[in-house]
Amino acid sequence: MDHGTVFAGTVSVQTAAHADGLVLLELEAPPQFQTAKAGQFVMLASERADMPLLPRPFSILSVGTTLSLGFAVVGEGTRVLAKAQAGDDLYLMGPLGTVYAPDARPVLIVADASHFGTPLGLARALAGEATVVFVTRPSDQRPCPYDDAVTAAHQDAAALALFAETGASVETVALDGLKACLEGQAPGTVCAGASDPVMAVLQQVAEAKGWPGEVSLQAPMACAVGACEVCIRPTRDGRWLKVCEGPVVPLQTPRFQP
Amino acid sequence: MDHGTVFAGTVSVQTAAHADGLVLLELEAPPQFQTAKAGQFVMLASERADMPLLPRPFSILSVGTTLSLGFAVVGEGTRVLAKAQAGDDLYLMGPLGTVYAPDARPVLIVADASHFGTPLGLARALAGEATVVFVTRPSDQRPCPYDDAVTAAHQDAAALALFAETGASVETVALDGLKACLEGQAPGTVCAGASDPVMAVLQQVAEAKGWPGEVSLQAPMACAVGACEVCIRPTRDGRWLKVCEGPVVPLQTPRFQP
Amino acid sequence: MTADLSVTIGAITLKAPIMPASGTFGLGYGRVFDLNRLGALVPKTITLSPREGHPPPRLTEEAGGLMNAIGIPSVGVEAAIHDVFSRYKAFEPPLVVSISGDTVEEFGALTARLDGVADALEVNLSCPNLEAGGQAFALDPDATERAVAACRRATRLPLWCKLAPHAGRPQEVAKAAEAAGGDALILANTLLAYAVDEAGAPRLANRTGGLSGRPVKPVALRLVDEAARAVAIPLIGCGGVFTLRDVLDYFCAGASAVAVGTATFHRATTMVGLIDALDHHCTTKGVAVADLVARRPS
Amino acid sequence: MTADLSVTIGAITLKAPIMPASGTFGLGYGRVFDLNRLGALVPKTITLSPREGHPPPRLTEEAGGLMNAIGIPSVGVEAAIHDVFSRYKAFEPPLVVSISGDTVEEFGALTARLDGVADALEVNLSCPNLEAGGQAFALDPDATERAVAACRRATRLPLWCKLAPHAGRPQEVAKAAEAAGGDALILANTLLAYAVDEAGAPRLANRTGGLSGRPVKPVALRLVDEAARAVAIPLIGCGGVFTLRDVLDYFCAGASAVAVGTATFHRATTMVGLIDALDHHCTTKGVAVADLVARRPS
């Protein structure tokens, strides 16, 4: 067996940047990450005593001399991980999971701030050759239970800026305008990663239009290697799939809660 | 009931000094401590996530504008408490327990580094009007499981220096010389706090000579207010006493392991 | 205090739903906080005759909680009545006396002696039943029924039955306690456990001990949830209550009040801190504590 | 590797006394570390027929440990043999297949089908016995005896019986498993628990779940200690093994090996890390692992 293709151990934080409830980390990149691709993810944990038991899954944003990760502070694990500073050691396991493989252009990326990591990874990989439809949330939502000063508007803006930096052309739209916005697009492939209500709309439009596509899923994870059956999500045909054996799966496979 | 006579809450560290496996803390002193006396103790805990569940008991060394505590790093709790820095908050409960009340002079203090707190508190209170017999340990003992660089000789020297600073006249002796050393003394009262082997020798000599005296005891504690019956130690007449209802008790009461 | 924090446990009204867990409380805490703020006062379990308890070490820190083997040292009921409980009478909260016996008969005798002394009795059924090879009463529905029935015959005082968390059939035990005349259940006592030191020797002189604190909360919460669907009498949650969240969790699972032990050792003012936090919570939400209690016990 | 880390569990020799706990392991870990270093390979419990398991959420972090209600989803024994266990044959460590049944008969049928497939069977007795109102087999000595006896009649393979930590009479259950022909005991499975979210709703779709990790270690260690004095067959400790200290504690209590679950989720390489640490410990002390095992099982 190919043991050793997945790294598991500690790496040091090169830089840590915080803005508007988003945290961007550049980590020492173990050799196993040299061939990592957009869509894949890692399990990450702080060595601090207040870190919860389980590492948390995060998408690989890009890999160069460093491994680039980004996350929103939404709960206890991300709250503790957000304390990471340059020079700290973090526990890292990866790369894990499947990749986006869009085989027809143009690529339409559908994303939101609650799930920006995987699509951002793809936008970076495509180096601008994509259109991003970014779905904003009601601006007064408070996505971070530990910091009431962070509004959804702040976090959305911060995530949007990251997409803009990739050179992609970015359109923003609220959930109620999403259907119309999508119907105005003519993608070769759709690559998505967003909250369930967004995905439910996209799935419907793409099915109607016959667009091929892929989606990256999220679920709480324990093993991240297909062993524990914790990370399951329902499919439209009544089965369950393990997100860690994705996270990228065909767009029409999962069942989303509108 | 006199609720409020014992403080329980957080206080800030004013200064923290480390040397040779001993830590000296000066803490903000809540009003309840203004009348605290040598022999009394506090329960102390770090607010760090790696602090064990239970606060640890430490003797009050003296109280002025600050509350002065000192401890040896001997286990997990003291290891975490040793990380305290000026400005940190610590959980403090006290003052607790009984006091030394030597009623005849001269006062002979018998101490060792494993138990230096209570006798040092008395030596400070007597402001030099005492003789201290300080029992040293084999110099290559390693009293601190977390730091092999700390020898008993280091710790003994550091504790000795604290006694010397009080102005008391200090004699040092090894355990095997203790009996002879004690027999050369002529105290009005003996006040002791030391490990069991030291106490066993002292108890025997004091009994033979008819010296009155007091000893401060140690035991692991949970409630520190007489409720849990965790801190028991045997007496010579086959009973048990709760150390937190001491810690200072008549010299001839406890049973010590030679 | 602005919100109504009172709850009723059968015939007794508690001014707040927070009380000490037996064995972790004594009047010494009166020097630290105002005991009159508590829902009830619960001294350490007593026995009919004096007994020594286990030798030290009696306590160790394990798995983020505590493990104890105190062994119910007791001055015996007579001395307790004269020297201990008399001093509790100076306080407002009801006095709930925890009792333990080696036999069914002892439970009955203790209860008879305490009739008129206590406001309620906590029947500690986690102690070894010497008539059944030393197995704890609370592990067996029949033994539980017999012990509680003996108490019931001896008094009209409310009987709060304290069960063990490692009973294989906890709902049957809960039903047995109710059927025999129990007025409330306390769920639960400590979880039987073992710890060794670096040399491989038991950390406690008694070899095994009872695990308490955070590690047992999910188990005690399960017992409350199960009992809530098995019996009609009120439930008191006990195990790992440290925070307001823990208190609310027990309410949601079906408890009407909680008992706090280990957390008081951690921070002496935990109970009054919880009462303050609950007061704040109720005031902010504009509710009474009784509204937070998910279940309406009969 | 320099020290002799091998231990024998009845007829089987393990090259190291560290193996995965069923339900927390799969061949996917082969991408992270060398599976051939483990003492045994233990896939997730399987059942005779396919079944779905519980809906999500299936896992929550509680009390410093985990609470799970996966519900034994299973492809059924035929598919498992062809699609899953066949791939385990590429590895050196013995394949220990964990089995579960709703009835005594199912245990027997599963065992018969796995004879010749596995190197040993782990009889997961913590599952509900549908012939006894859903109470877990391992809570009752008789049910345990019947299930293990059914397996024993169906195979000569070693039977490792995995017991439940909340049995009221664990020594009786242990003796029943031994009397029925069990070759080893695994102590223990998860502790039945409950957790609610901020809204008071169960955190797990199945309502209750099994607590694992650090909080259960003192309880599992107690079961090992009790079983060590009740039966002669070897014991495998399971519950909260994270560090070398935990492994040594289980050895001191009477276990010959340990199984690791939750800690592998915490840090994926925990098991090989423990093997390295044990190797270092034995090398430094100049002993073999067998010398550390306090008890000599027959």
Ligand SMILES: Cc1cc2nc3c(=O)[nH]c(=O)nc-3n(C[C@H](O)[C@H](O)[C@H](O)COP(=O)(O)OP(=O)(O)OC[C@H]3O[C@@H](n4cnc5c(N)ncnc54)[C@H](O)[C@@H]3O)c2cc1C
């Ligand atoms: C493959 C994958 C890639 C991901 N990539 C990113 C990323 O690049 N950036 C990013 O910010 N987040 C990403 N996530 C989501 C991230 O893992 C969760 O936000 C994180 O685990 C929450 O941890 P917490 O302890 O802070 O919150 P918790 O306290 O665990 O939970 C807070 C909330 O998040 C939900 N939640 C918990 N875990 C997950 C999870 N794994 N997936 C979805 N929801 C969860 C909970 O149900 C709860 O509502 C990814 C998740 C997956 C599965």
Ligand SMILES: Cc1cc2nc3c(=O)[nH]c(=O)nc-3n(C[C@H](O)[C@H](O)[C@H](O)COP(=O)(O)OP(=O)(O)OC[C@H]3O[C@@H](n4cnc5c(N)ncnc54)[C@H](O)[C@@H]3O)c2cc1C
């Ligand atoms: C009234 C009183 C006053 C004390 N004053 C001082 C003081 O001024 N300075 C000082 O350095 N120490 C003092 N001690 C001892 C101090 O409380 C212990 O050293 C400390 O609790 C050890 O905690 P730990 O977590 O580091 O070690 P642990 O890991 O808890 O234990 C390390 C070792 O210390 C033993 N031990 C644990 N707790 C106690 C205890 N309370 N008493 C005795 N032995 C214990 C353990 O059995 C073990 O051998 C006092 C103890 C008491 C009871």
Ligand SMILES: Cc1cc2nc3c(=O)[nH]c(=O)nc-3n(C[C@H](O)[C@H](O)[C@H](O)COP(=O)(O)O)c2cc1C
């Ligand atoms: C030191 C100690 C002594 C205890 N003594 C008793 C006792 O005498 N009677 C009893 O019913 N429970 C006793 N208990 C159990 C507690 O009352 C309580 O049920 C248990 O500790 C769980 O609650 P906690 O997690 O809040 O501590 C004791 C617990 C501890 C820690």
Ligand SMILES: Cc1cc2nc3c(=O)[nH]c(=O)nc-3n(C[C@H](O)[C@H](O)[C@H](O)COP(=O)(O)O)c2cc1C
């Ligand atoms: C997610 C998960 C799934 C489990 N599935 C099973 C199972 O299928 N069969 C079984 O016997 N035990 C199962 N267990 C229990 C473990 O094998 C083990 O007994 C328990 O977790 C205690 O060990 P630990 O503290 O090392 O995790 C599971 C545990 C977890 C956490």
Ligand code: FES
């Ligand atoms: S996280 Fe374990 S199967 Fe996906």
Ligand code: FES
């Ligand atoms: S520490 Fe509780 S009685 Fe002394």
